[in-house]
Amino acid sequence: MESARPQEDLADLLRRSGEGDREAFTVLYNRTSAKLFGIICRILPSRELADEALQDCYLNIWRRAGSFDPEISSPVTWMATIARNRAIDIRRLGAERVSAGSDDALDELHSLDAGPHAAAERTEKLRLLVHCLEQLPRDAKDMILLAYFHGWSRQAISERLERPVNTVKTLLRRNLALLKGCLDGSE
């Protein structure tokens, strides 16, 4: 994705896609599909399914581009939400393979602090979010990240972290509220 171009260009491409402009839509696809595919691949283990999810997602983006409101969200967030939702829907239809790759998932999450996205490159928003996530108990932080990055259900989380499903729900809610408090408190 070309970081030199501002997000306003994407909003314009979305607007034109909403008006039926297939060329604008193709440009939009070329500039955003790798990012969305990266998001989808973390949620769906099979490349064939990830491919289908990507196509479904861009079809939805095409259909709904006319309703995108730049006042409410940024283009990438809007598109990424469509991608995540579709990938999670498809994931829920299949059997979730909790044990396979789950240790990788947690290792990867814990390297969120180190790794290629070094602190210096992060946006302030990400730094704040990481800071607030760090304030949460370890299990709660893991749950949130497993769900967000990998699309895990309460059931899958419950199995991996060896906590009852209802506990997962309670912990999620309590800690999401704490997270919000930390994020809102810093504004």
Next chain:
Amino acid sequence: MAANDKNSERDALAAEYVLGTLDKTEREDVERSLKTDETLRRAVADWQEKLSPLLESIDPVPPPPDALEGVLSRIELESGGPATANVVHLKRRLAVWRGATAAAAALAAGLALYIALPGAPAPQGGQFVAVLESKDQDPAFVASIDLTEGTIAIVRLASQPARGRSYELWALGAGRKAPESLGVINASYKIPVQQLGATDRASLRETVFAVSLEPEGGSPTGQPTGPVVFTGKIVPLSQGDK
């Protein structure tokens, strides 16, 4: 106090909705409410923005090179575009069905549209499709039979049976004295072709598939007890199989 509780309950729902951890019923409830509940919509949008910085840390992955073609051909299909788009679209679908370990109900929507178009060309042999429909409704199931792989994949497109009821799939004709149950249809499933009994093309072409509405879990008697709601016959996908 009550207002605060309601707010935090609504916010918790919004947060888990964005995270993706709501169960199916909760999710459907939220989606319904989003249509009319402005406060909920704002809460959901707020949570999306709050969590979106995490997306920064996800590395881009180049998608398959023909994915764009797939998207554009679907757009063409929707707008009733040229027939060439269909062949591309169908090729992709079949490749996915062979490889996918978990079929999604929506995957077949394009395939059904394709099959429904008269005179559509088809690329490969060994595959048959039955589109199950009723007079009054759009196609509801697609059964894809792959003789090379030896499987039948059933995909439900739209209809949901009423609570407490299940759809059950039957095979009729081709020498059968009575309808033969192929099992209760969940969102999607695959069964081995051998269960059909007949695997030669001629018998397959005489087979009629039917879906009946049964008590939850399927017919208690081994024969259809409820109304037959959808039927369909096999269509060969390749001209060479006629």
